[in-house]
Amino acid sequence: MRPSTTNAKSTITKGIAAAAWILLWQLCCIILNKPLLLPSPCQVLKTLFRLAGNSLFWSSVAASLGKVLLAFLLAVAAGCLCAVLAAAVPWVRTFLHPPVSIIRATPVASFTILALVWIPSKWLPVFISFLMVLPMIYENVYQGIQNTDPLLLEMGKVYQLSLWKKLRFLYFPAVLPFFSSACVNGLGFAWKSGIAAEVLGLPKLAIGRQIHDAKIYIEIPELFAWTAVVILLSMVLERLLLTLMKLLKRRVLLAKEAEA
């Protein structure tokens, strides 16, 4: 079977599954008949369209999106740098072990409340998302570096490959699968932790602020609509990132570059 046919089939199957869940949601709404507690999918969609007509909606989306992306990019850069240093100098790995373990084990809420004391609420989501994504990128890139074929590294040494060629042709292909999966998981995590930080920190313009306000004023359809926005944005960003990773993989592994 051709890959395009398989992909189309998989998309259709996923679409049917999603439709089945929406139908189940609708059924629950009919049975419960309490729109204040559980709004119907149509009601949520209507609320979403209503919100989208307001400039506050787009400002909040842009502000949250910008902060999450900024945090994610900073975490990717810092995580890669730490991983390279840890792979090159063993004591860096030992030195980084305690903070990385603490960050991984501490709940997002604890960090957010602690950070609120020192950081303005505007920058809190950036800090929290950065902190949550950094260990994921660091650990995965480090594992990728460790996973580089030692026989190929010896070949590179004997044939005196330049540092650039070693990075490009020996390390990058080994690290890329680890980096790629860390980025996809990390972006999802950046969203979740960033929005959670916004809900607790309440910056002026933010999706998390809107979710918080919807909860305070018991605007359950709005709460659902804003949550749907987060899910949609997360899915779109994940798709974009996967496409970017595919392009990067093709570029990194492109044979013709060997002469560079």
Add this chain to the structure above:
Amino acid sequence: MIQIDNISVQFNDEYILQDFSLELPESGSVCLFAPSGSGKTTLLRVLCGLTQPEKGSVKGLERKKTAVLFQENRLLPHLTALDNLKLVLPPNRQNSTMDWLKKVGLEDASQKTPPQLSGGMNRRLAIARTFAYGGDIYLLDEPFQGLDQEAVRQLMDVVGQSIEDSLLILVTHHREEAEALCDSIITLGGKPMKILSIEPIKKRG
């Protein structure tokens, strides 16, 4: 003269080489002939700088370019045959890559990657890479393993024509390969490895 002077190398508390000494010429061809597992590869690793002896020294290798053919092919699986050669060459020598593929009979496989080639073709590619890279010293570790007789004959010609004024150190346990390519055979054996005999080869014809 390359002088290996009283070197010792151990792995897992076992000496592979202990106070091992050997003199090698600047050019010509020498075969290290020994059974598998005796430590020939370790000796080659010392010569190409991948293993540092814990004791002793190797003199005469300074400023010498060494080309190594490992027992494993060590090709990059995502690069084509042509690009595997280009990888080890500076930009001004990359025009010669197709010639090297022709010499080893891989001209039709230049755009294929190692996983798309047979085991024998990958070995040919690894040999082509070694000689395309060139060097003052060639270290070949079991170069013709996994190749059929016809291919071995063809590749021995390529090796013979390519070494010129360099030094070829061939590791094999096939005596006919040693006799066809080398000026002398150094038979090694024992644990730790020792020189058992050094025997010149009389070239036929």
